[in-house]
Amino acid sequence: MTATHVPPTLTRADTRLPLAALIVMAATVLVVIMTETMPAGLLPQIAGGIGVSEGAAGQFVSAYALGAVLAAIPAIVVTRGVRRKPLLIISLLGFLVANTLTALAPNLAVALAVRFVAGAFSGLLWGMLAGYAMRITPPEQAGRALAIAMSGTPIALAAGTPLGTWLGSATGWRWTFAAMSALIAVVLVAAMALVPDAPGQAEHTRLPFGHVLRLPGVATILGVVFVWMLAHNLMYAYIAPFLKQTNLDVKPDVALVVFGVAALVGLWFTGATVDRFLRPLVLSSVVLFIVAGAVLLGASGSTPLGILAIVLWGIAFGGSATQLQTATGAAAGANFDAAMGLVATSFNLAISAAGAVGGALVEGVGARSLPVAMIILAAVALVAVGFGRRAAFKPVR
Template identity: 70%
Template sequence: MSDSAQAPSHDGTASGSTVPDDPPATSSMSDSGATAPRFPLPALIVMACTTFIGIVTETAPAGLLPQIARGLRVSDGSAGQLVSAYAVGAVLGAIPAVMLTRGARRKPLLCVGLLGFFLANTATALAPDLLVALLVRFVAGAFSGLLWGMLAGYAMRITAPERAGRALAIAMAGIPIALAAGTPLGTWLGTTLGWRWAFAGSSLFTAVVLVSALILVPDAPGQHAHTRIPLVKVLRIPGLATILAVVFVWLLAHNLLYTYIAPYLQQEHLDLKPDLALVIFGVAAIAGVWITGILVDRMLRRLTLASVGLFILAGVILLAAEQSTPLAILAILLWGLAFGGSATQLQSAAGAATGEHADAAISMVTTAFNLAIFTAGAVGAVIVDGVGAKALPAVMTVLAVSALIAVGLGRRAAFRPGR
């Protein structure tokens, strides 16, 4: 969202009237007669590649734990801490990094983040022992927090306000593409050539994206000093707390099943391998991103309600599957379709609610996202080891219902009709 999309009021809250669900088409000419800025598709594709790198870097160890464990001479559980170290870095780094760089120009910041990923993945590929790898992964997570906190605002800032949601959908498209293709490709590469080559391959791709960013991505200013407000005041902006609650609950519902999909499929005796299930989910999620890109600028509220509702339907079908593989596949398709556009919808809502304070707000969204991952890992372990993985769809559905209620109650400030 551009800085002029919503002017802040004197107390720091975003002002602006409600936009109808179907606003009239905007003219391609401004009042001064100048042509509206072109849609920056090449720059947004570079940003999509950046989100792709972020997800692949985060999830790479998960598919290569046995190989990493053997290579570093540690247990599988110890090797699994590479995922935790990354998440901790993202949780602890997102808000401070974004708050400290609010005034920095966006393009140099993007390039610094990509350079950080390049160095971190290269260092991971060369790590001599687990301690070095953990430290490097923590740093990589901090760079991830920085990039996730500023990319959404950057994508919207270089795009005309009436197409900001579509721009954000393209920039976030790297997430489902990474889940559907990037992570499996990295796993294959690491299994075939050795786990270090998976990280080296990520470094090589990051170098290409960094050069592309230098050439294709336009610069944008940071937030002006006189408009910056303390983090506590950003959190008090009407609607943001509701959005963060929806982020946490919805992401928790998703990650409970996503993290423990293997034991769920096994305990339900479904003839479906986890890797195939995740590919099905990823492909459907790409379709969800595409639909979100078309509709998010005109009907954010209705789109979010429909997405969470479809997510609930997927949970109900999983509850009814009971060893029916076709029903499980249908549920996974609906799950991916419903959840694919969630990042765009939730970040668009945060940007619309907070105006020029969007970067700080979205850094909180990033933190809530990673906290949900942490919580899902812990709560899911208790459920799987206690009552069994069969209970996961029920918990997922109940959480999603609470998210749907929160979206419904957030009509005034959090999930307003229109853009």
């Protein structure tokens, strides 16, 4: 293990993964992703239930993202020295209250305020979960631990969000958020019982955020996070118009399930190799992402080719969060939580930018242009990884 990697703060007599705790963290990630993405599939029900337009209901997603962007860095600054388990419990309680109040919201203003608060708690969780997973894990298995802890993302995309959308369509959108509250309560109890505590960052090791940003490799990794996530979210957010305009006989929900299952494959492969082959893994993933974009570009009218492209896209993207977080840990060392606050901010800025840029492309030149944007942005990420070989994406030993 290199000296820059996040050191474990719990002494372990063996090299076993704390599997139960990591599964609880994966469940936490799952509820965070579902809370963020479910409104996109329930806009008609939300709009009808509150009595607003679908465009206004779409602000459920924007308010959440805004809360995450604005709160991630301040939340990490305030909580860097706080013990990790109480912070996890408080964040889950915040999600529980926010989802419950969303289900009970009498009007749009109250709902958006509560969604903003939920987004703020998500910014806090994204800034601390990866570092927490690494702190309770033997250092030689840090990448594998991250893969398990972050597996909630593809599971949410493949199964959780579609299930929540179906439930909302069948019973009403408020019942979906109520069900989410029940799920969060289960995760909260499991976290209390199964996740060990870990200390926060020692005061004498805390660098200001500006200094963290200037650590060798951190700025390069943040740039890769932004352009790669922007490339992904352009297609993910506008998959429905793309499928329609390219005459692919695949329903959007089916396409997203295929993507999510393929992403699990990519995540599994990342977990098995990231601790030994970080840099080759990132390069291969970005190259495969570009290949997927090229296949999407040529898939017009060919459903089998379109499905192949979605599978390649999912495999390429599935381990991206683990790869980028592992690289961040190697570059930021003891200041990993602070660096993850920057990563979370870059990630959410990419989501916001994808909504605007993707909308302009779809309305302007058509959804067929989305794979071109995917390829160009991923190529920029590939160049950044290539030129960052001295400081960023170093192997974790």
